[in-house]
Amino acid sequence: MPFSNLFTAQAISGSGLSAERFRMEVIANNIANANSTKSANGGPFRRQEVVFAEVLGRAGDGGMPALGGVQAVDVVEDPTELPKVYMPGHPEADPDGMVTMPNVNLPMEMTNLLTASRAYEANLRDAQQFRTMNEQALPILRS
Amino acid sequence: MTPSAFGIDVLRRLMDAAALRHQVISQNVANVNTPGYRRLAVEFEDELAKVLGTAGGSADAVAPKVVVEDRAERVDGNTVDLDREMGDLNKNTLLFQAASQIAASRFASMRSAISGR
Numbered sequence: 226m227p228f229s230n231l232f233t234a235q236a237i238s239g240s241g242l243s244a245e246r247f248r249m250e251v252i253a254n255n256i257a258n259a260n261s262t263k264s265a266n267g268g269p270f271r272r273q274e275v276v277f278a279e280v281l282g283r284a285g286d287g288g289m290p291a292l293g294g295v296q297a298v299d300v301v302e303d304p305t306e307l308p309k310v311y312m313p314g315h316p317e318a319d320p321d322g323m324v325t326m327p328n329v330n331l332p333m334e335m336t337n338l339l340t341a342s343r344a345y346e347a348n349l350r351d352a353q354q355f356r357t358m359n360e361q362a363l364p365i366l367r368s
Numbered sequence: 369m370t371p372s373a374f375g376i377d378v379l380r381r382l383m384d385a386a387a388l389r390h391q392v393i394s395q396n397v398a399n400v401n402t403p404g405y406r407r408l409a410v411e412f413e414d415e416l417a418k419v420l421g422t423a424g425g426s427a428d429a430v431a432p433k434v435v436v437e438d439r440a441e442r443v444d445g446n447t448v449d450l451d452r453e454m455g456d457l458n459k460n461t462l463l464f465q466a467a468s469q470i471a472a473s474r475f476a477s478m479r480s481a482i483s484g485r
Contacts, residue, residue: 234391241398277402295398361465
């Protein structure tokens with residue numbers, strides 16, 4: 226194994242950690258804006274979702290798949306229908322007193338948050354094991 | 369007596385394979401939420417056992433291979449099972465530790481043989 230590959234495993238776990246952290250940030254943003262009737266694009270806030278993609282590096286040695294980790298490539302808005310709530314006193318209410326609310330669904334966000342947090346833990350565990358392995362290998366150099 | 373007579377070359381190959389497998393497991397774990405991702409695996413030990421079983425077989429003849437493993441996929445087309453990855457990770461670390469400890473003790477024996485103490 227070439228020396229340059231020594232920390233590949235660490236870099237891959239790192240990419241997983243930052244991708245999952247980013248997903249948690251987006252989920253937190255969704256929850257925080259669960260009642261925002263105004264957003265940057267004018268209408269009510271739409272829940273956002275992160276798109277993950279495998280990093281496609283250059284082809285590895287001997288036709289082996291390249292190991293580049295993961296990256297969050299895009300944040301997309303959920304196009305599902307926005308619910309309407311009867312709130313006649315609200316400044317955003319239409320003539321019928323209905324207010325269009327964000328399509329944030331709390332149980333769904335909590336489930337996604339849990340998934341992201343478990344995946345983060347798994348990546349962390351991976352990084353810890355990498356450390357253990359290298360600590361074990363270093364004593365071979367000691368005399 | 370050459371160093372390979374101590375089995376150092378086999379241990380080295382084993383540790384290389386374990387390090388590569390750790391990278392592959394990291395890749396699988398990092399992509400646990402990537403839709404359509406296919407799990408990767410490292411094939412090495414079976415091949416190594418086959419080569420070492422033949423007369424005059426050398427560990428240098430086998431190289432660890434990264435293969436795409438087809439397994440039951442989830443609704444998003446991803447085939448990573450986090451529990452299994454964590455199990456494989458523990459197993460792989462133990463394998464690496466065993467190999468590195470044996471290698472360290474082999475080197476210690478050589479060192480004491482050289483110094484005569």
